[in-house]
Amino acid sequence: MRTNDAQIRQQLSALGVELQSGIALSALTSLGIGGTTDLLRITKHESIPALLNLLDRNNIPHKFLGGGSNLLVGDGELSWVVLQLAKPDPDVVIKGHLAHIDAAADLGRTVTFCAKHDLGGMEGLIGVPGTVGGALRMNAGAYGTQIGSYVTEVKVYRSAQRKIEILRGDQISFEYRHTSFAPDDMMLAVTLSLPSKPYKEILQGIRICNEKRRASQPMGQKSAGCIFKNPPGTSAGRMIDELGLKGLSVGDARVSDRHANFFVNAGRASARDMLTLIADVGERVEKTYGIKLENEVVVWSA
Numbered sequence: 132m133r134t135n136d137a138q139i140r141q142q143l144s145a146l147g148v149e150l151q152s153g154i155a156l157s158a159l160t161s162l163g164i165g166g167t168t169d170l171l172r173i174t175k176h177e178s179i180p181a182l183l184n185l186l187d188r189n190n191i192p193h194k195f196l197g198g199g200s201n202l203l204v205g206d207g208e209l210s211w212v213v214l215q216l217a218k219p220d221p222d223v224v225i226k227g228h229l230a231h232i233d234a235a236a237d238l239g240r241t242v243t244f245c246a247k248h249d250l251g252g253m254e255g256l257i258g259v260p261g262t263v264g265g266a267l268r269m270n271a272g273a274y275g276t277q278i279g280s281y282v283t284e285v286k287v288y289r290s291a292q293r294k295i296e297i298l299r300g301d302q303i304s305f306e307y308r309h310t311s312f313a314p315d316d317m318m319l320a321v322t323l324s325l326p327s328k329p330y331k332e333i334l335q336g337i338r339i340c341n342e343k344r345r346a347s348q349p350m351g352q353k354s355a356g357c358i359f360k361n362p363p364g365t366s367a368g369r370m371i372d373e374l375g376l377k378g379l380s381v382g383d384a385r386v387s388d389r390h391a392n393f394f395v396n397a398g399r400a401s402a403r404d405m406l407t408l409i410a411d412v413g414e415r416v417e418k419t420y421g422i423k424l425e426n427e428v429v430v431w432s433a
């Protein structure tokens with residue numbers, strides 16, 4: 132990769148960017164799948180416009196990585212570098228009913244941190260792996276909660292404008308697993324306005340969601356959560372289950388026995404195995420139900 136160039140390394144370091152060469156993305160994704168590339172960790176949001184100019188000038192393609200939990204990365208040597216925010220300390224600051232959160236903060240920890248300050252609303256998101264930035268970009272949701280409902284302000288690197296902007300919540304549209312951000316915008320920080328609730332009550336809600344999740348989803352197995360979005364009015368998992376496809380495998384990529392919309396890496400699955408399984412299941416659903424499923428998992432090909 133071009134980041135080996137001594138001059139580029141020097142400029143990265145001047146921007147406060149830590150370079151880690153030849154990183155296996157399988158170690159940074161919850162699916163445990165992904166080839167190798169260079170990882171650039173950003174310690175200062177303000178350095179991002181200059182960093183992207185530097186990469187563009189040197190024809191180095193890039194992608195933004197959040198927590199790697201909703202992501203299927205291609206195999207082998209990857210043709211782009213990965214940018215990731217380093218987590219500041221503290222990553223969440225509470226002022227009244229507002230939580231100011233860095234995009235690199237862990238979502239689950241943020242939910243419990245806010246709970247300890249008697250701020251609730253996000254109980255349903257407990258157990259959703261990944262960062263707050265990743266959840267925000269795709270409007271993650273579960274058990275009737277979606278993060279977008281609480282957003283009052285977002286600090287974002289706007290790729291098209293090549294600058295950092297602050298957007299108000301009402302300037303962003305949040306839909307089911309979709310937002311109006313451009314695919315190459317980078318979430319930097321968010322302010323959530325959360326309802327006041329006693330800690331004990333929030334904890335009770337968290338326990339209920341944890342139980343529901345444990346009862347229906349594979350925990351402790353390598354997965355990217357649901358593979359397909361739910362088509363309007365129906366559940367992709369139920370359709371795949373009805374077709375008897377639980378346990379269907381390609382190599383070590385396998386439709387979970389627990390929840391048919393979770394595909395797990397049962398060992399050393401490759402991206403190719405997982406993509407073949409996704410295509411196969413998608414075709415079978417379309418043939419029987421006439422519904423073309425849309426990926427929920429984000430795919431970065433090599």
Ligand code: EPU
Nearest residue numbers: 273274275347356357359360361366368369372389390391
């Ligand atoms: N079902 C089956 N078999 C299965 C899976 C589900 O019959 O293998 C049935 C269930 O019995 C239920 C219905 O399908 O009657 C819906 O299942 P579930 O409640 O598990 O919800 P889901 O629609 O499959 C969605 C989200 C999940 C989220 C849960 C809980 C999507 C694609 N999935 O799943 O989100 O955790 O609701 O709110 O929107 C994710 O985004 O990655 C994800 C896992």
